[in-house]
Amino acid sequence: MVEDDETIERHFNCKICQISHRVKLNKRLLEGRTKFPFPYVYLHDHINGVEHKEVLTILYIDNNLQIRHSEIQELGYDSLFSKEQVEAITKPLIKEIELLRNEIKKLNREIDDLKIKLTSKHYTRQY
Numbered sequence: 662m663v664e665d666d667e668t669i670e671r672h673f674n675c676k677i678c679q680i681s682h683r684v685k686l687n688k689r690l691l692e693g694r695t696k697f698p699f700p701y702v703y704l705h706d707h708i709n710g711v712e713h714k715e716v717l718t719i720l721y722i723d724n725n726l727q728i729r730h731s732e733i734q735e736l737g738y739d740s741l742f743s744k745e746q747v748e749a750i751t752k753p754l755i756k757e758i759e760l761l762r763n764e765i766k767k768l769n770r771e772i773d774d775l776k777i778k779l780t781s782k783h784y785t786r787q788y
C-alpha cells in the first residue's frame with residue numbers, strides 16, 4: 662500500500678479475522694479537532710470459506726493518527742443490527758457530533774468577536 666501526502670497507513674489486530682488489517686487514514690481527519698482519541702468507523706468483509714460476514718470496527722484515533730483502541734461488532738451477512746450493536750455504533754458518533762457542535766459554537770463566537778474588533782478598527786480609522 663502506498664502512502665502519500667494525504668494519507669497515512671495504520672494497522673490494527675482484528676480478533677475476528679485474526680490478522681492485522683491495514684487502514685488508510687486521511688491526515689485531514691485531524692483538522693480542527695481538539696478532542697482525542699476520536700472514533701472512526703471502519704467496515705470490512707470477513708470471508709472464511711463459505712462464511713461471509715461484515716465486520717464493523719470502531720477505531721479510536723489519537724492526535725498522531727495512531728490507533729489506540731478498537732471495538733469490533735460482528736454483523737451477519739443478511740441479519741439486522743441488534744439494539745446493542747446499534748448503540749455501540751451510534752454512541753461514539755453522537756458523542757462526536759456533540760463535540761463538533763460545541764466546536765462550531767466556539768468558532769462562531771470567535772468569528773463574532775473578530776467581526777466586532779474589525780468594525781471598531783474601521784470605525785476609529787475613519788473618524
Ligand SMILES: [Zn+2]
Pocket residue numbers: 675676677678679682705707716
Ligand atoms: Zn477483520
